[in-house]
Amino acid sequence: MNKAEQRDTAIRRTIRSIPRGKVATYGQVAEAAGYPGYHRQVVQVLARSEGLPWHRVLGAGGLIKTTGEDAFDQRTRLQMEGVAFHGKRVDMKQHQHVFATRRR
DNA sequence: TCCGTGACGCGAT
């Protein structure tokens, strides 16, 4: 498989590893997948692929970066998992998922 | 091949 597919696979696997009630940012997902700086690629994957816990991926600082209906869904889903919000941001101190530090 | 666009990040102002 080519580079693009490897990144895509690694990113998806990383996103699926986020446990219920926890969240991670685009940048963290990219880095944890082994591709620091590919946060924009993470967005592409989330927007296209199905079957991923997309609502557990937030913007830097625990801020929801989605728009329209999706923003509402994401916030609702997270709250159902027990994720607490501080105004418009998620309480990262309490819900940020820490990925196992791995390097390639 | 060049250019604009997007569920982005981050430091500076």
Added chain:
DNA sequence: CATCGCGCCACGG
């Protein structure tokens, strides 16, 4: 805390 600017990457026109 709100904005701006610049950097980053893949895609589509």
